[in-house]
Amino acid sequence: VNAFVLNYNYAMTAILLTIGLYGMVGKRNLLKKIIGMNIFQTAIFLFFIQGATKPGATVPVWDARISAETAGYINPLPHVLILTAIVVSVATTGVALALLITIYRRYGSLEEGTILERMKQSS
């Protein structure tokens, strides 16, 4: 229990990852899979962001009182990386939704089972 409380940031990441993975693999509805995917990716974003913090540090903007003391600033690099990763994630979601629209127009459903049935009927 103690280890859990001390490392609650990692535990939260792990929980979110599990929820997201379950959504992607376990859910039969394609839209819910996308939601799962977003939770999964957000978990990773949070993992990076929490890794950037330092106790007692402030935002990484030049401050004359702290000057060049790096311990005084939180690490800005993970933030920048995650900004890029968010862009990637938005693009992925966009492509996924576009695919869903095509699938829905063709099969009239977003349930995996129904789509498979209608595929068999058409061929």
Place this chain on the structure above:
Amino acid sequence: VSHLPVLIPVTLLFSAFIIPLAGFLKRDFAFIIAFIGALLSFAFSTLGLLVVVSGGEIRYHLGGWMPPVGIEYALDVLSAFMATVVTLVGTLVLLYSRRSILQEVPERFVPMYALAMLLLAGLTGIVVTADLFNLFVFLEIASLSAYALMAVGDDRGPVASFRYLILGSIAGSFYVLGVGFLYFSTGSLNMVDVAERLPGLYDSRAVVAAAIFIFIALGIKMALFPLHLWLPDVYSYAPSAISGLIAPIMTKVAAYAVIRMFVTVFQPHYLRDILPLTSVIGALAATGILYGSIMAIAQNDFRRMLAYSSISQIAYIGLGIGLANPLGLIGALLHILNHAFMKACLFLVAGSIRFRTGEWQVSRFAGLGKKMPWTMAAFTVSALSMIGIPPTGGFFSKWYLLLGSIDRGNWIFVATILLSSLLTAVYFFRVLEQVYADHPKEENAPMNASDPPASMLLPTVVLGGGVLVLGFLNTIIVTHVLELVVATLK
């Protein structure tokens, strides 16, 4: 010359941007620009390969920022070799694609080329970058354009592509997670820099987690058994020119990333002796070789057969990595080159058959040998090379893999390679028999087939001939290029 590493992907990226504009004026401009862009990029890669083979590597610092702060692009022998393979096969397939796309999906002509160039830019970017996070960005650029390309065409394309998207984004996310663990343990993202800082951290659980996450991620992208589930559907339902573009190079670039992680980032010593991930990769690959071959025998759809054979062949590359000795790695790299040629040729043949007859089923291929002589000659050469019959290229890569297995004393791998060659022979001779049978059953023969137009035939025959040429040139390639790559492994 010092700008070469960055010129290779940027040429492709730039043409991806101007294609929609030019295509707006006239549709064929899109094709012309794509072809010229790919050709230029191929020229840069070849030049780069010649330079690095004779005189060390080229390192380029984006924006003048020195590593480890700035992003670094590097062209060493390994990446120059891969860039050349990717751009060469890409150029040939693009030449082929024009007529094929015009017939199958004419209304998507211009965006298809923009996406194809984006895909190639992503793939070459993965190859030249020396930065772990930059690799992720290029990986996603390539994957996103691949999802879109695969969804066009056949009715089932979007569903297959959606499944790939879900698995692909799991892979992408795992990769970032792995890179995150590495970054928080070493404080760097530059590959060489990370490698320098890792040895002191070999006991750290975070590094172990990083290695496992990264290898699972790249395993999905590479379609290494049992992470291959997305592959058969997307290869079968994508437009034929697109399967021809994606099948030969995309999984290979993922395999390259695995090799890069193995050779440069986590040093061979770590993955072979301390955390035996290479043994796991080798065992999975051996299973995958047999699984892919057996599944390929069971298919009647030509495209699906090729897709399963891809799973089997990519596992050969995995096997070479799993051996983790110089001979095995030479075999893996040579197989990347050979398989890119053979698989491109086979998918182009499949596309040509569809172009002329609209058929996919092997049982309906009777008598095509006489009607499409050149196409089928190219097919025969590639099929022989897949089986591994000398003097085709496929024989030599399997030969090095065999030598590597013997060198390591792993007789199970030796047996696997030999058995799989037999299985491969079974499914290719079945097709060859249909194609060249003397008295085709009339009801099974397509009506009026003939060789496709020159713009499609030429790339097919060049690739088919290339398989033979690679066979004859293999000693040159191995001694002058590949041995430089594996020199660090001893």
